[in-house]
Amino acid sequence: MSSNEGKLLPRNVTAHRRLSSAITGKQNVAGNPASSRLESGVGNCYPGLECDVRNLERRFVPFIEMDVVAIVSEINVVAVDLNAALQAARAGDITSADFDVYETLSSDLGEGLSLSVSRLEGTFGVLGDLAFDLSELNDKSFGANRKPPDSWTAVRMLTEGAPLKVSFAREDGSTVTLNTKRERYLDDEGALSSIFLPGEMSQSLCSPWTHDFRDCGCHYWASNHPDIVQPIYPAGGPGVENQKWTVFVPWQRSDRVISPKPPPSAGPFRPPAEEQLDHHEINHRWEELHIVINARETTMPFEPGVAEGAPLPDRATLLRHLRYAAGVELAVAHEYLAAAFSFRPDDDPSLAGAEELADSIRAARAEIMRIAIGEMRHTRAVNDVIRAISPPGTFDPALRVADALPKPGGGYRPVEARVASRAAIDDFIDIEAPSAGVDGLYIDILATLQTPPPDMPEGVAEEWAEAVSSIIAEGEDHFQTFLDIREWLGAFQENQYLRNPAAERPDVAQPDHVALQTAYLGILEDLHTGYAKGRFQGAAEINEARRDMVGAGLSALASAVAAAGFIVVFDAVADPRFEPVSPP
The missing domain is CATH 1.20.1260.10 (Ferritin, core subunit, four-helix bundle)
Structure with missing residues (x-):
């Protein structure tokens, strides 16, 4: 984080800029609103917003993907990347005994058998070194020698790169134990590690999202999820100052015809339900919704205007x-x-x-x-x-x-x-x-x-x-x-x-x-x-x-x-701190 007074700036960069430097990689991209930048994110850990950071913990063990269910303190194995584990074994990054564990887990999943984490042993942040069965977690955590309250908190507290011992319960009642280290979530450039697939951080968000366009007010979603917009110009449309085309209309209106006259205004209140796509229509017709740039719908390729400034000398x-x-x-x-x-x-x-x-x-x-x-x-x-x-x-x-x-x-x-x-x-x-x-x-x-x-x-x-x-x-x-x-x-x-x-x-x-x-x-x-x-x-x-x-x-x-019939005027102040300033 930055040490600059008053503002915290993340030093991580987004995945599509993983190979660029921390300075040159931070660029505004046309079409991406300010709310899409990392420093504008709400960082909430629950569904319904721009990402769900709980998905990070799905890969806290190298080469294994798991679902962490905090409510019942369960951690269920979903997939094993056996090829990656094999490459690590050949490179000497893991022992042959640990590869055997990966092979056993992969074999069980291939046969449709269930696997879950039964025990964790590692360093849990401020709680220090602990070893416990997941069945011991009871949603309470207080006093000396306390344990994490649930499975997700336990995984979240694991220290990055620290030794970790994970025991897996197999369906036949036996247990296998893997000696590893807690996986890194970010690479050396501060971007999400390549272990995370595209869409993985958002896969647990509100579903179907299209219902939220229909039911949530414009202050719920980020600015790239509008509910009212300025309508698309007709062919050979009017100039930017033609005010009848600056009136905001419902974005998800059911009448999608582009005509010489603008659609009816959204007005000061929510438009009538019959004028909008209903919950079923919006799932089938979502591709008819127009791209919105600078609050206006468009069907044309977008080329941002560039106002080139001249850097000042010093x-x-x-x-x-x-x-x-x-x-x-x-x-x-x-x-x-x-x-x-x-x-x-x-x-x-x-x-x-x-x-x-x-x-x-x-x-x-x-x-x-x-x-x-x-x-x-x-x-x-x-x-x-x-x-x-x-x-x-x-x-x-x-x-x-x-x-x-x-x-x-x-x-x-x-x-x-x-x-x-x-x-x-x-x-x-x-x-x-x-x-x-x-x-x-x-x-x-x-x-x-x-x-x-x-x-x-x-x-x-x-x-x-x-x-x-x-x-x-x-x-x-x-x-x-x-x-x-x-x-x-x-x-x-x-x-x-x-x-x-x-x-x-x-x-x-x-x-x-x-x-x-x-x-x-x-x-x-x-x-x-x-x-x-x-x-x-x-x-x-x-x-x-x-x-x-x-x-x-x-x-x-x-x-x-x-x-009293006068113009409201603020007189110039003679004090040098407030006296008028001229253009440079």
């Missing part, structure tokens, strides 16, 4: 870009908050009886607030990256707000707090567009972390490249959400959904504005103190700032400014 340049990136996150959060508080409040008299308008305002406000909070999380993530790659003792939190934002195609525009006008929403779409704006800002940073300069600390860049990749991925969600917001608000005039389309900045002495600035400065102070202390030591200050940001405090103060 650590100092990378740090300057990261500090500006943190400032951009703060700046767009300012703009989004100004827009969110410019909507009419839920109790506005003009919304009485206008249910569609009220719902659109409520949804747009909530989504913009969600994105603004997401930008603050990104600010935290960027500060974590800066801390990790800064020379020891030099970290200074990056909380200076950018004074200019990157534009698609190059150049910059000034930061502008304003109401959620159509022009503002269009600018938000541009700033969040894939490979442009905020997203494009991180491309060179990511390229640098993937190909670090010589003066970067060894092993650090690879870890934090994943954090930057996550920021880029979330930017794509923000882009799509702003497209949705534009669609929701497009049916109404600006004066219908805005408090005051012509709202202006408040005077610096306006009382509500002054109270908001005081609270804002307090949040910056807490964040600076918390970030400076570290990811864990500064938790109290960071949590306090989070409560102030998302709780009633800041929200009430910003609402008061908006209710």
Whole structure:
């Protein structure tokens, strides 16, 4: 495991990369979501998730495959690889007496006779050296000289490579004993050993899995097991911004016809059962379900778009870009908050009886607030990256707000707090567009972390490249959400959904504005103190700032400014720790 502060990274690599190095083997593969990576796995030991690690213990004895049944403390022999045992005997890796045991076990299985483990003798981790019959295990384990509670726990505790004596009970009542060592599950590259067959780690998962697509909500499975998707485009389909094709529809819908009109929306609730493949249909028609990439169904070959970044020359340049990136996150959060508080409040008299308008305002406000909070999380993530790659003792939190934002195609525009006008929403779409704006800002940073300069600390860049990749991925969600917001608000005039389309900045002495600035400065102070202390030591200050940001405090103060007819603005702070930062 990694010793980097705060994050545990597995050093094992997946089986298909067994022959690559631990560094070059870790690559994102098109079509594999982040949830398929080892560091994203839940690692649960029970069926129903992406793997069942109990299957490791099926091969704890070399050349023998067994089923370990913990409930009744049984270990039953399933197969013996006699050819592999013979090769080991010829190579001198096992004795002729031990090969005779393998031969006896293989012969019994060939005759259809049952075999089970009756006794184990070996080193059982913290329990030390033990010898016991499986019949002695009674689901209890406590006190001095205790034994494991069951057969699976016993096998799980065996020390890798330690001497092991296994006795097998034959159907005729006799016993044969094998002297061996507990098998290794990983090879020298950290991948699963070649003893495990493809599919063996997942063979005991939920069956049939297709029923789970039918009955489980979208938060149960990983992202590559969807229940709602964007529909497949018709031939010569519309552009990416045609909103009627961005509505989510049931993935397992029974009507699989691709037509010029999109299928009915899945809606806010589970689609009616009659519109979906039933439990029997989905087992027979599963091949009709379309491949889903980036939330959209497709029947065409997929070629991922590649945004090539230019690695920065050295650590100092990378740090300057990261500090500006943190400032951009703060700046767009300012703009989004100004827009969110410019909507009419839920109790506005003009919304009485206008249910569609009220719902659109409520949804747009909530989504913009969600994105603004997401930008603050990104600010935290960027500060974590800066801390990790800064020379020891030099970290200074990056909380200076950018004074200019990157534009698609190059150049910059000034930061502008304003109401959620159509022009503002269009600018938000541009700033969040894939490979442009905020997203494009991180491309060179990511390229640098993937190909670090010589003066970067060894092993650090690879870890934090994943954090930057996550920021880029979330930017794509923000882009799509702003497209949705534009669609929701497009049916109404600006004066219908805005408090005051012509709202202006408040005077610096306006009382509500002054109270908001005081609270804002307090949040910056807490964040600076918390970030400076570290990811864990500064938790109290960071949590306090989070409560102030998302709780009633800041929200009430910003609402008061908006209710007074002004734009919610956060003034530049003269303190050097928080003063504006310009593009590098």
